[in-house]
Amino acid sequence: MWIQWVEDNSTFHSTIPEAADLVVASIYTLFGVCSLLGNGMLLYVSYEKRPELKPAEFFIINLAVSDLGMTLSLYPLAITSSIYHRWLYGEAVCLLYAFCGVLFGICSLSTLTVLSTVCCLKVCYPLYGKRLSPAHSRLLIGCCWAYALLFACSPLLHWGAYGPEPYGTACWARSYTLALLLLCYAAPCCVMLLSYGHILLTVRESRRAVEQHAVSAATRRTGSLQAVILKLSVAVCIGFLLAWSPYALVSMLATYGHVESLPPMAFAVPAVFAKSSTLYNPLIYLLLKPNYRHLLSQHLLAQRKKCPRLLCPPRLPLCSFLGSFSDPAPPCSDSAPPCLAWSYQNLVLHMHRESVPTQLTNVNSLEGRCLL
Numbered sequence: 001m002w003i004q005w006v007e008d009n010s011t012f013h014s015t016i017p018e019a020a021d022l023v024v025a026s027i028y029t030l031f032g033v034c035s036l037l038g039n040g041m042l043l044y045v046s047y048e049k050r051p052e053l054k055p056a057e058f059f060i061i062n063l064a065v066s067d068l069g070m071t072l073s074l075y076p077l078a079i080t081s082s083i084y085h086r087w088l089y090g091e092a093v094c095l096l097y098a099f100c101g102v103l104f105g106i107c108s109l110s111t112l113t114v115l116s117t118v119c120c121l122k123v124c125y126p127l128y129g130k131r132l133s134p135a136h137s138r139l140l141i142g143c144c145w146a147y148a149l150l151f152a153c154s155p156l157l158h159w160g161a162y163g164p165e166p167y168g169t170a171c172w173a174r175s176y177t178l179a180l181l182l183l184c185y186a187a188p189c190c191v192m193l194l195s196y197g198h199i200l201l202t203v204r205e206s207r208r209a210v211e212q213h214a215v216s217a218a219t220r221r222t223g224s225l226q227a228v229i230l231k232l233s234v235a236v237c238i239g240f241l242l243a244w245s246p247y248a249l250v251s252m253l254a255t256y257g258h259v260e261s262l263p264p265m266a267f268a269v270p271a272v273f274a275k276s277s278t279l280y281n282p283l284i285y286l287l288l289k290p291n292y293r294h295l296l297s298q299h300l301l302a303q304r305k306k307c308p309r310l311l312c313p314p315r316l317p318l319c320s321f322l323g324s325f326s327d328p329a330p331p332c333s334d335s336a337p338p339c340l341a342w343s344y345q346n347l348v349l350h351m352h353r354e355s356v357p358t359q360l361t362n363v364n365s366l367e368g369r370c371l372l
Contacts, residue, residue, distance in 0.1 A: 059111050
């Protein structure tokens, strides 16, 4: 019955073309899969290095948790509604959808903001940055969630209201948009720009000192670390601005102008950009943060080693088998793909099943060198 009510309620019908809705659904599906993989890998790498986690890296973990929360709570509803060209889930789920969007979105934004100040302290004021402990990180993370919860619960307590987006397949918070713009976009943006700008100046001065004077190896390592932080800073700023600026701009126009004057696609496209924020953060930290990148590469290498061990029985390496037809046996090559070798070996074993068992004599001595 609730489906029939939604079908009869024109408020929840999409006002953008059906083809555009299908494109949006496809983009959301791609974003959702990439977000699950990226944030899942980020959490896995963090779990693997949990004894070595630094206080600042707790914020990266919280960012991944928040992005996963947004992915799991928003993407399935948005994808199915876009496919059916209308909001499918009624008013109650519309409120929950908007609540989750505000909660996880503001938590991610506030976490990025706090992380920028922590990076600024560690690079520009190392004496203060060294005092940051895991307990401080947990306290700040709790503050981020409380800040997000304050704005997410406000419409439920009648400060503002949640309602359908103008394009009809998502829901948004309307009447307190100005407060969100000032406190959850403009303020974080200013703090991040100031923090990362200060980092930029500090790294530039450090590089000049390295170029002009003979410095120790420790100083050079510090300069390299600061350069990495600079890359992360620039990437985070660009990702933040790309994801949230279009939505903030359209929200401001809708607040101070007439919503009817804006086409529905003017709301749909910024919503896509805002949801893409769940992709940027895992990509940035997995690709640009050296210790995360190193652990991820180690994990992928370990999985690569498991593949031939599963597909290639260790007692039948290709080089030993070929040695049964030639004397001396050919050397094992680390570059030979073991899985392909095992496929070839199966073929030859099938052709020579009678003569093979008596000639495989030195398998155990060679198997270690054959497998990657």
